[in-house]
Amino acid sequence: MYFIDPHVHMISRVTDDYERMARMGCVAVSEPAFWAGFDRGSVDGFRDYFRQLTEFEPTRAGWSGVQHFTWMCINAKEAENVSLSREVIAMIPEFLDKANVLGIGEIGLNKNTPNECTIFREHVDLAMKTNELILIHTPHLQDKFKGTRMIVDMLLEDTRVQPDRVLIDHVEEHTVRVARDHGFWCAMTLYPVTKCTPSRAADIIETYGDDRIMVNSAGDWGPSNPCAVPDFIQEMRRRGHSEAKIKKIVYENPLEFFSKSCNFNFTPPEQQRLDG
């Protein structure tokens, strides 16, 4: 089955991972900008990172036949540095017209601090002024419930925000409802210990349905598995769910959401083969 991994930090992974993902059916990835494991020292550090995401990474993905899309922002961890964040936000428009940029992300909260809220709101403002989609990171562990509620409150404050152009990521049992009730898209992250396992993600689908929801590996430089989406596919099959239902979650839903961006020039795999 073809799938799209809608959240994976491929710059932290090796080329062999693209190859393994492609062999398992991955036809496209979307890579939000995130924390590199250390705080970057200047706006030029981010400019170089965004060049990597928009220039080299799509090329490298292409070697395995995977289409690469990306999102621009300064992540919530580095948002504690408000002045640097504002420089980065002012620089982001240089990249919004690049061929593979889908929008602003992954913005959000980390420790739910006032500075993080300030920079979150300023990113949302940028997305509204430039008519971009938004991809949102929700906090980890004990901060997640409070942080997800705060994020939804801030989105509802801004009357320009259209919920169906926003994806709230890393939802779990206690946050999926608050995201979906307001009409936002949401995604579950399949991680070995934190976030969701494939079986809990399947439970959430069985409880809340398969509309406006997707699953991702959020593979990065930490413990994670870029082939986690196929694990979810396998779990759904084992439970007897139809191929059509599984395909909706791992392929059609990301397509539907990303297609709201004018830069989503995706070639379906069937078409690619005809062209090739």
Add this chain to the structure above:
Amino acid sequence: MSQSAEQVLDQVYLEVRAKILEVGASLDRISRSSGDVASDERIQKLLAGIEALGTSDDNRAERIQLIFSDDYVDGWNQ
């Protein structure tokens, strides 16, 4: 849903048994180690989570998540 309760139980029984054993052994390891963590808030949360397993509704996972979550204050942004 496509599976019967008995089918699901067949699939998860050994896995859940192993996870419960792991929890018991981990708590034993804490008990027989030096020092006292009885008043540590994390132990209280673990015990509250274990207690939530014994209830009979179908909302256990969500309730356990909330035990391990910070409180949200409505109207924080007003």
